[in-house]
Amino acid sequence: MTDTTTTGGATAVQQRKQRNAQRGAFLGFFVDMFDIYLPILVLAPAITYFVSPDLSASATALVTGSIFAATLVGRPLGALLFGRYADTRGRKQATVVAVAGFGVLTVVIGLLPGYETWGITSVVLFIALRFLVGIFVGGEYTAASPLAMEYSPRSERGRNGALIMTGFPLAYVAVALITLVMLQIAPAGGPDSPYVQWGWRIPFFLGGALAFAFVVYFLREVDESEVFASGGGSTAPVRDLFSGQNRKNFLQVFVLMTGFWLTLNCITAILPGLLARELGLSSTQISLILVVAFLAVAVGYVVAGVTSQRTGRRPFLMIAGLVSAVPGTAVFALLLVLRPENVIVIGALVTLLAVLVVSVWGLATVYINERFQTGVRATGFGLGYSLAVVIPSFYAFYQSGLSSFMPAQYTVLPLLVIGSVLITIGAAMGPETRDVDFGAARPAVVGERA
Structure with missing residues (x-):
């Protein structure tokens, strides 16, 4: 099978397949990121529905963290299971099963009774269901993204990969806005308030509906990858x-993606708490600032993808790591040291910080897919993307250790520098991949030994 990028001009049918696969990967990534952010943003004002009113603030925070952690733990397992499925049975079938799975589970979560009805069983069941959701979510991007990249012309892979990745910031924006609207319709307060009793359920039902709509679209409009269908699959992708x-490719990607996740956690997990504790912003102010910042990040993704198509992936990633380490860390430090009182100034600094640090994610889909041959591409992409989240997910423990010899609010800065340096080192360890032929049995890449 010849890589679609090597043909002189794609037919109308081929162009339609490319567009539908690209659109399907974006929508799939948007839907599963929408699901990821539901418990983080939507459930935060209603967590009292699932926990005892006598539970301390620290214990409640532990429950919230467990809900999020359960999803993270499930994702690598989903990448392993569905990566093997996609590399042996096909990308399309794996995508449909994965999205249908987390669609059903999301609706079930929206129907759960709370602590008053089932006691501690309600939150235990919630955590268990989120673990299962994580498995299916890990399966979605593991299958749909390689399919789209295998249809993408070589000259457009950077841009197309970035457009797929915009599903991440745009899903965050969508969930944040829906949460803000629901809080106006059904105000939150005590355990008997409208939002706590039923308002939080609406976004979960909407998430399930989006998943089912995606399944219908994907079944009707997206064809199986021609690169895979031509015999590029493997009978033992995990072993291979x-x-x-x-x-060696996987270890290099693991180092790179560990840096990606560690720097991302500095923005998405650590920064909001600092804005509340150190700068005194309200939840609404923080949400609105992050909405603007993530819209800017979505643009940054596309700029990064297009730029890497000109410069090459390797040099772009190396420079992006340095940009995050130096000016990115400087902006973060400036925000913490100056502690501006003007919300607009804070918003501008946060937006600049997010663009400098997070825009590199625009290359995640295209670069990881380019690092693996067709027989292991889905497995390599899924595990390379998901397993690397494990070490960075313990950021709170690293901060606790750093706080023994520096002010706690500044412990995020060393983590940001370390993550950024790992991006540069990880990129330097690998070859240039921009011109990889996806149709080759084993892609030949510049700078890699046979």
Whole structure:
């Protein structure tokens, strides 16, 4: 099978397949990121529905963290299971099963009774269901993104990969706005308030509806990858991934993505708390600032993808890591040291910080897919993307250790520098991948030994 990028001009049918696969990957990523952010943003004002009113603030925070952690733990397992499925049975079938799975579970979560009805069983069941959701979410991007990249012309892969990745910031924006609207319709307060009793359920039902609509679209409009269908699959993708050159490729991607996740956590997980504690912003102010910042990040993704198509992935990633380490960390430090009182100034600094640090994510989909041959591409992409989240997810423990010899509010800065340096090192460890032929049995890439 010839890589679609090597043909002189795609037919109308081929162009339609490319567009539908690209659109499907974006929508799939948007839907599963929408689901990821539901418990983080939507449930925060209603967490008292699932926990005892006598529970301390620290214990409640532990429950919230467990809900989020359960999803994170499930994602690598989903990447393993669905990556193997996609590399042996097909990208399309794996995508449909994964999205339908977390669509059903999201609706079930929206129907759960609370602590008053089931006691502690309600939150235990919630955490268990979120673990299962994580498995299916990990399966969605593991299958749909390689399918789209295998249809994408070589000259457009950077842009197309970035457009897929915009589903991440745009899903955050969508969930944040829906939460703000629901809080106006059904105000939050005590356990008997409208939002706590029923308002939080609406976004979950909407998330389930989006998943089902996506399944219908994907079944009707998206064709199986021609690169895979032509015989590029593997009978043992997991074994093949962790042997020979594939293993070296995976380790390099793991280092790179560990840096990606650590720097991202500095913005999405640590920054909001600092804005509340150190700068005294309200939840509404923080939400609105992050909405603007993530809209800017979505643009940054596309700029990064298009730019890397000109400069090459490797040099862009190396420079992006340095940009995050130096000017990115400087802006973060400036925000913490100056503590501006003007919300507009804070918003501008946060937006600049997010663009400098997070825009590099625009290359995640295209670069990881370019690092693996067709037989292990879904498995390599899914595990390379998901397993690397484990080490960065313990950021709170790293901050606790750093706080023994520096002010707690500044402990985010060393983590940001370390993550940024890992991005540069990870990129330097790998070859240039911009011109990889996806149709080759084993893609030849510049700078990699046979």
